[in-house]
Amino acid sequence: MAIKFGTDGWRAIMAEEFTFGNVEIVVQAIADYVKGAGIADRGVVIGYDNRFLSDKFALLAAEVLTGNGIPVLLPPAALPTPVTAFAITHNRAAGAIMLTASHNPPEYNGIKFIPEYAGPALPDITDRIEGRVRQLALAEGREEIKKIRLERAREQGLVREIAPQAPYLDQLAAIVDLKAISAAGLKIVIDPMWGAGIGYLEAVMERCGLGYEVIHHTRDPLFGGSLPEPSAAVLTELRRRVVESGAQLGLALDGDADRFGVIDADGSFISANQVLVLLYHHLLTHRRLAGPVARTVATTHMLDRIAARHGFAVEETPVGFKYIGQSLRERETLLGGEESGGLSVRGHMPEKDGVLACALMAEVRAVAGRPLTELLAEIDREYGRLVSQRLDLHTLPEAKAGILTRLNEYAPAALGGVDVTKRLTIDGVKLQLVDGAYALVRASGTEPLFRLYVEANSEAQMKGIQEQVKRDLQL
Numbered sequence: 001m002a003i004k005f006g007t008d009g010w011r012a013i014m015a016e017e018f019t020f021g022n023v024e025i026v027v028q029a030i031a032d033y034v035k036g037a038g039i040a041d042r043g044v045v046i047g048y049d050n051r052f053l054s055d056k057f058a059l060l061a062a063e064v065l066t067g068n069g070i071p072v073l074l075p076p077a078a079l080p081t082p083v084t085a086f087a088i089t090h091n092r093a094a095g096a097i098m099l100t101a102s103h104n105p106p107e108y109n110g111i112k113f114i115p116e117y118a119g120p121a122l123p124d125i126t127d128r129i130e131g132r133v134r135q136l137a138l139a140e141g142r143e144e145i146k147k148i149r150l151e152r153a154r155e156q157g158l159v160r161e162i163a164p165q166a167p168y169l170d171q172l173a174a175i176v177d178l179k180a181i182s183a184a185g186l187k188i189v190i191d192p193m194w195g196a197g198i199g200y201l202e203a204v205m206e207r208c209g210l211g212y213e214v215i216h217h218t219r220d221p222l223f224g225g226s227l228p229e230p231s232a233a234v235l236t237e238l239r240r241r242v243v244e245s246g247a248q249l250g251l252a253l254d255g256d257a258d259r260f261g262v263i264d265a266d267g268s269f270i271s272a273n274q275v276l277v278l279l280y281h282h283l284l285t286h287r288r289l290a291g292p293v294a295r296t297v298a299t300t301h302m303l304d305r306i307a308a309r310h311g312f313a314v315e316e317t318p319v320g321f322k323y324i325g326q327s328l329r330e331r332e333t334l335l336g337g338e339e340s341g342g343l344s345v346r347g348h349m350p351e352k353d354g355v356l357a358c359a360l361m362a363e364v365r366a367v368a369g370r371p372l373t374e375l376l377a378e379i380d381r382e383y384g385r386l387v388s389q390r391l392d393l394h395t396l397p398e399a400k401a402g403i404l405t406r407l408n409e410y411a412p413a414a415l416g417g418v419d420v421t422k423r424l425t426i427d428g429v430k431l432q433l434v435d436g437a438y439a440l441v442r443a444s445g446t447e448p449l450f451r452l453y454v455e456a457n458s459e460a461q462m463k464g465i466q467e468q469v470k471r472d473l474q475l
């Protein structure tokens with residue numbers, strides 16, 4: 001058994017690898033890490049999503065942590081990942097365990113460990129936890145797993161109930177201009193995708209004193225036969241409801257509400273790249289805030305153009321919100337985000353937050369008084385148009401090594417007839433072209449596939465680059 005914390009935590013199929021036995025091992029390893037950090041007495045928050053058995057796995061996590069003498073902070077119900085992260089800072093806890101497989105299919109579950117800094121664990125931490133998991137998985141290691149029944153733990157005063165929803169919403173209200181949303185009287189359709197985010201955007205709208213329509217707002221561990229993934233392909237019902245009801249915006253969350261999906265009034269899907277562009281532009285020009293932006297290698301360079309115009313730097317990181325979170329924590333970064341649908345801002349937790357992202361997009365839409373697609377067209381006119389697309393390319397497992405070898409050596413002089421000016425290898429291989437376009441190929445850390453990201457000055461250029469890279473790498 002190889003339990004690996006991929007791009008964002010450990011995810012596996014339930015009853016196959018994600019079993020009660022293996023969860024015990026992983027939680028014991030986390031308990032050992034927390035004890036080693038010397039802050040175990042501050043307690044560990046345990047959050048869980050709306051998946052099948054997530055609450056039971058959470059209970060087991062509580063039994064192992066308290067078995068190790070570590071206090072646990074338990075919420076009354078499922079929590080979004082960002083609210084679990086918020087509960088760390090709010091309660092000055094030593095970290096959190098979040099039971100979730102995010103947007104994966106229903107048969108999956110997973111564990112994210114969020115350290116005391118309230119953002120995703122960096123590799124030096126997950127490497128240590130994985131190392132400890134390997135020791136504990138051995139027959140003699142299993143004897144080191146400590147566990148007590150929750151009633152015992154309660155008697156020992158090791159269980160604290162927490163209710164982070166209201167203080168979390170207060171923090172959101174301090175960051176987002178709810179008055180502007182309220183004044184605009186925005187009509188919004190909300191889609192929490194049967195997930196842990198049910199009730200949060202609804203509460204934001206209630207604080208604005210506005211009505212709303214909400215779909216997929218009951219717990220369904222089978223996600224209506226779909227995936228809790230706020231992508232253009234999956235959000236068909238939300239798109240339909242926005243258009244039919246004459247709403248100005250559709251706002252969606254993924255299964256653990258750390259990612260977002262945004263739909264414009266005409267049903268257009270606004271990509272995460274576009275959301276980041278709209279938001280950074282809004283924060284700099286309308287809010288008159290100042291500060292650099294952090295983005296992953298796979299995220300739009302339109303952010304670079306906006307940053308350059310305002311005299312700010314851009315930090316480019318590998319894929320994974322853990323690196324964006326690090327930038328938000330360690331520098332005066334105003335906005336950090338990534339193409340896969342994660343963002344956070346200065347003053348909030350360094351963890352991606354779909355609820356925050358959706359509420360901020362409502363603010364952007366309210367202040368602009370025009371559809372988001374019109375705002376994007378204006379930004380294109382001002383900064384020059386860029387089109388981007390990610391292709392997820394499934395390959396046979398036996399082909400992976402060959403592709404990686406070809407990728408490591410891949411250094412064409414030009415792509416689509418345009419010169420390559422820079423080859424960046426902080427995550428996969430990224431080739432930047434003299435005209436501002438780029439191509440990036442990397443192996444996903446969460447799925448068995450390669451991702452090809454291309455950003456170009458036109459659709460035709462983008463297609464040409466995609467074809468060449470696929471041909472060259474035999475992808």
Ligand SMILES: O=P(O)(O)OC[C@H]1O[C@H](O)[C@H](O)[C@@H](O)[C@@H]1O
Binds near residue numbers: 007319338444
């Ligand atoms: O491209 P991958 O390695 O599969 O990662 C895709 C995404 O996975 C998770 O959702 C992480 O939290 C993100 O930070 C990451 O961008």
